[in-house]
Amino acid sequence: MSKKNLIIGVSILLCIFFISNSNAYPINYITLENKFNARMEITDLYVVDLNNDGSKEIIATSYDSKVYLLDSAANKIWQYDAKAYVYSVNAIDMENDGHLEIVAGSSRIHVLDFNRTVLKKSQRLDPAKKIVVGDFDLDGFDDIMVSTGRIRSNTVYIFNNKFETLWQKSVRGEFLWGIAMEDLDNDGKKEVIIGGSEILVYDADKNLVWGFKPDGGVRDLFVDDIDDDGKKDVLVGSYPNFYVITNDGRLKWSYKTKSTVKSIHVTDLEHDGKKEIIIGSDKAYLFDAKGDLIWSFNTSGDVNFVHSGDLNWDDTEEVAVASKRIYVLGKDGSVQWEYEPYRAAMKLLITDVDNDGRNDLVVGGLDNTVYLFKAREVYIRGIQSYSLYEEAEKLYNKGNYSGAKSKIEEAIYIGNRWNIGKCKEDFNKCNSLLQRINEKLPSTTTTTTTTTLTTTIEETTTTTLPGGGGTGFIIPAVIIFIILVAVMIYLIKRR
Template sequence: KKSYVKNQMRILFYNGNGDLLKTITTVESKHISSVKSADLDNDGKKEVIVGIAAGYILKPRGVYVYDYSTGSKIWHYNIGPNPNSITIANVTGDASKEIIFGTIGPWNGNYDNGISDSESAVICLSSDGKRLWMHKFEKRGFVDAQVAVSDLDGDGRNEIIACTQEHGWNKWDGKWGKVYIINPENGEIEKVHDFGKPVMHWTGMGIADFNGDGKKEIVVAVKDGSKKETKITMLDSDLKLLHEYVISDSRAKIEAINDINGDGKNEVIICPTAIKKLIFLGYDLAELWSYTLGDHGSAIVSDLIPGGTNEIIVSADKLYVFGSIFGSIFEDNFSELNLSKWIPFGSPSPRVLDSVYGRSGVFDNNGDSWCASGIISKNALSLTPPFTIESDVYLDLQS
């Protein structure tokens, strides 16, 4: 939310009933790209980690950390490009957590802390804001990088997974993109899969065990401008190609991974924007079910309706709530949500997904969770359009 005082932005914290708990005023800026929360230094208190972005005003761009209780800034780390996909995890094996993030390169002339905004990188910061390492990728121009952290091979050590892309002014522009596995201790590349096409950062990156072998697979969206198509692509933990699903849409977002139908296998949920659909893909990326929306949408998975089964909530021309049996659906206009009509479907309780990283956020039913597309509280009774919520997150800051 813009305060109209020196272009400062405010982060508003609400509880589940909609009561305003806290307001933190950030550095003078134009855009907050992400908000996360974690106890970085193990003092029993959670800090608020904020990605600050800028356009042609160039600065500030970077990571800013605030004390939740006082609202004061603890430290910041500025960079040339805009920060992207901020992830908090212990990747060095010490007692504290690290902040790992990628970058978005607008290529309009900014430089800070050893990197320009015509470069892309993965950067790892300590809990007190010191740079531990930075790995810059070889391509320059309009280049971006997204990161995720996961133990892919089950050996007890987290790996850093990065995907890169070249973007342009046209939606089909770009001829460079790779997926990397990076050593978390020093930032060195361990494995790479070169697609030769953009691996889109804003569409999300899914990581889960799809075939039950104890190792995790990686799901990304690869854009092919020459064919005007996007491939939802699955790689194994060694970055070998497993499966692909082709769609004629440049904006096919990976919204979530979840065992929606309770069969013990994860499904992939995507929302291609041009064809305005919600599509469920199986563990092998075969299409299982689809539904045509009234407009392009964003989806999340949540146990919205009490009953122990997950629902799929889609924001498009309407607010759609899908039951966990394919084809079961309730629709309501934004003007009023009649929750008395929302009943559980009685299907088997779906297993929780591993995680999905990216513009659709990270969804993890077992612990910390956040989602950029938002969630409607089961206590909410009405919403009146038009409204916009940017970088909305759901965090336990008081426990």
């Protein structure tokens, strides 16, 4: 290869690199607020307002036999010793008095109030792997459904609020990770859905309604009317397939992955009335209700849990993925943010913990840690400014000058107010667009605005933001550029 061809080749690579990053923006809009360390792995998480003070508490369980109650800032309020591994947790209003209690699953079912008082405790059971709460017998009081068992020996119980057994059934198979009680046939009575070595649906009298045999054991189960046809579907995760089954046991569609489907979540990402299905397996997958794959995302290991919620206040939901790394993905599957804990994340939830109107991210994992992450307004405003600029350009090109003016002025305001974003980093381009827009509008409404906005943004002092702020992507780009140039010089000298 000649020096000329070498230089041309490296130059092309440099151009591709900078073109691909020319529209980059900071993705560190989520930062670690606090973390709590247990003594062993976190097994389950639940977030709910137990004391009706407007802020939610974080309930975490662990292999250290403890139930931990944390406040909205992830500080420990108390811990409770269940005397055995604690696998699962939920919340129930036992007395139907508007106050929720904690239900924790260990070798017994423990019911605790906010003050750590033990209200109920079941007889000794096999390890309680999963807990579901709902009114099974339709008496107006919540009941507790729990799957218990060891390898190839499992029992499902439903207890009422007095811990009397309403329903009990032993089934064969491995651990029962998937259970639900839902009215599948719209007759006003709930069926019991059990996922072990197969899917089994029973009525209230323990009569088998239907069964479905997947290729592998059931790892997760989710019930939802995904296509809004008035009939609930049963969504099943197994190895290596994901199944959608009708309410009468017929296969609607399936998809083969390359690992066990451990987590299923149904949501409407764009709030357009059309539901999407997120599953976690060898990677994260997003499907529409018909089974068409919208996108998939490669993760750093098998996916343990998926969830969704709006983290950047754009009225669309982000997808949160728990793997060896924690990912937040946009509706198109692009990475918005990621974080690497010491060991793999096992569960995560997007919810507004502190009641400030903005969702937070709560994560628990194998590193014995509960993480509380919060979205930072300064970073989110910066991200929004890029979208506002693009929208302003599109509206300008379509001749909607008043709409374009509103968008670009908001983008410029973000640069003024937050010292971040498109119009902070390239205010000349923003002001140029504003000037072109103003030239298309009546002159009486434009002169003062243009001067004020231009002067203000140019005189703003640059502020260094914690965690990298608006320049979070610039430093890596510069480093990579220097490395590429050094490689080019080295190769030229070798020739």
